[in-house]
Amino acid sequence: MSQRLVKPLISGATYRCGVHLLLGAVIALPYVLLTASFALVLASEPQELPWVAVLLLVTLLIAITPAFLAGVRSLEISAAREVLGADVPLPTGAVSSATRLRSALWFVVHLLSGGVLAVVLLIAVPTALVFILQRFGSDTQIVDTSGLGFLDGVDRWWLLVLGIGLLLAIPYGTAAAGVGLRRLAPILLGPSPEERIAALEAHARSLAERNRLARDLHDSVGHALTITTVQAAAAQQVGDTDPAFVARALAAIEEAGRTAMADLDHVLGLLRAGEANSSAAPSDMAPQRGLADLPRLVEEARAAGTKISSDLAPDLDSVPAAVSREGYRIVQEALTNAIRHAGGAPVDLRVQRTADGLRIDVTNPLPTPPTSPPRVQTASGASDLGGRGLTGMAERVRVLGGDLDTGRRDEMWTVSARLPGSSAGTDRRVGGRSRDSSWPGSG
Numbered sequence: 001m002s003q004r005l006v007k008p009l010i011s012g013a014t015y016r017c018g019v020h021l022l023l024g025a026v027i028a029l030p031y032v033l034l035t036a037s038f039a040l041v042l043a044s045e046p047q048e049l050p051w052v053a054v055l056l057l058v059t060l061l062i063a064i065t066p067a068f069l070a071g072v073r074s075l076e077i078s079a080a081r082e083v084l085g086a087d088v089p090l091p092t093g094a095v096s097s098a099t100r101l102r103s104a105l106w107f108v109v110h111l112l113s114g115g116v117l118a119v120v121l122l123i124a125v126p127t128a129l130v131f132i133l134q135r136f137g138s139d140t141q142i143v144d145t146s147g148l149g150f151l152d153g154v155d156r157w158w159l160l161v162l163g164i165g166l167l168l169a170i171p172y173g174t175a176a177a178g179v180g181l182r183r184l185a186p187i188l189l190g191p192s193p194e195e196r197i198a199a200l201e202a203h204a205r206s207l208a209e210r211n212r213l214a215r216d217l218h219d220s221v222g223h224a225l226t227i228t229t230v231q232a233a234a235a236q237q238v239g240d241t242d243p244a245f246v247a248r249a250l251a252a253i254e255e256a257g258r259t260a261m262a263d264l265d266h267v268l269g270l271l272r273a274g275e276a277n278s279s280a281a282p283s284d285m286a287p288q289r290g291l292a293d294l295p296r297l298v299e300e301a302r303a304a305g306t307k308i309s310s311d312l313a314p315d316l317d318s319v320p321a322a323v324s325r326e327g328y329r330i331v332q333e334a335l336t337n338a339i340r341h342a343g344g345a346p347v348d349l350r351v352q353r354t355a356d357g358l359r360i361d362v363t364n365p366l367p368t369p370p371t372s373p374p375r376v377q378t379a380s381g382a383s384d385l386g387g388r389g390l391t392g393m394a395e396r397v398r399v400l401g402g403d404l405d406t407g408r409r410d411e412m413w414t415v416s417a418r419l420p421g422s423s424a425g426t427d428r429r430v431g432g433r434s435r436d437s438s439w440p441g442s443g
Helices: 002-010 012-044 046-068 070-084 097-135 156-189 193-237 243-276 291-303 321-341 389-400 423-427
Strands: 308-312 347-354 357-365 403-409 412-420 433-436
Touching: 002 156, 012 046, 012 070, 012 097, 012 156, 046 070, 046 097, 070 097, 070 156, 097 156, 193 243, 193 291, 193 321, 193 389, 243 291, 291 308, 291 321, 291 347, 321 347, 321 357, 321 389, 321 412, 389 403, 389 412
Parallel strands: 308 347, 403 433
Antiparallel strands: 347 357, 357 412, 403 412
8 A cells, every 4th residue: 555655756657747748838838828918919909809810810720730730649649658658559541530630639638737737836846845944944934924825824834744745746646647648648649440440451461461471482482492302312312323314403403492582582572671661672572473484383393303294274374463373372382292292193283264263273193101191301301391381272262262172082182273263352351262181291
């Protein structure tokens, strides 16, 4: 109990609140001077009332303008956060007229509460000091002749108690004002419900974009590491007997590394641009691969020793950009899984345009035994990238509003994806379906 009584006197929050209020008093001072000036003019020259009224109206418009400015709102939010310790979100984007009105109301509250504290300090502190000093031998004439009303002739001990009480009342009152202002700040300075919803939607879009970039990076780097590992292992086995194959393997490793590095630069460029809220360099913002790049992807897989029969529609370059990008990544991940787990088994790839969109089918024989597929080991002994491949494909399809079917079908592993033909499906955050019989260790 004693700690709660003493805390307002020793807490830094009390004195920070006092500084915040005094800042409001300083801002309010010009308004007080203007009000006093107009009052004096009206009292001394009432015949000039029409001109004074016009001047007063213009001055009033100028005086209230700062309360509605976005910059003033930002400063008030920063002061409330840093000085008061109020839980107020930082301003983002445009604000509504209702939000500006609430901010103006906070501006008025800040100035009025600061003015009250300034008046209290100017009156209460000198009075309290007089009461205290007279008890310790100071000239009492100022107390006896100052016209204190019911306090005239009061015993010095009571005046001492009253003086100390006045001094203590200031920090307690300031602390109470700070509590009230901290509770009021989120209401008056915070965003409206509509703005909160818009901010949440923007945050959700940002998270979705980051998740998409993470999937892209997983698929690209996973594919490159798979190609590199398989080619390096094969080259090691025939290094002394087939130099030509070793040369082709090294070339494939180099191409896979270049591709992965380009994708990595692209993703990091987008992330840097998002964090800095600025434009990235053209090289960082280069367009990503799409369905039109599938022939190159197929050749890279074939260079890794995988037999692939492909049937690609001739007009894939006309597929909407979002569908083309995600479709390419789905094919890339499906081929990566086949290379990693199927042990060189032949792969059948079909990408066809349909009446309602796009269909992707990738099939390959299951390894033996099917419940324990081989796992590619890197130079450090680590296995594949954590089994996120099927999950990533399902997320891509779900974002587009399509369908995904993966699993064992007659001793074959099948990946079948149906994607909408219009990029409008990319606006569907919830939708589509995916069905899979997860392959242990697939990634």
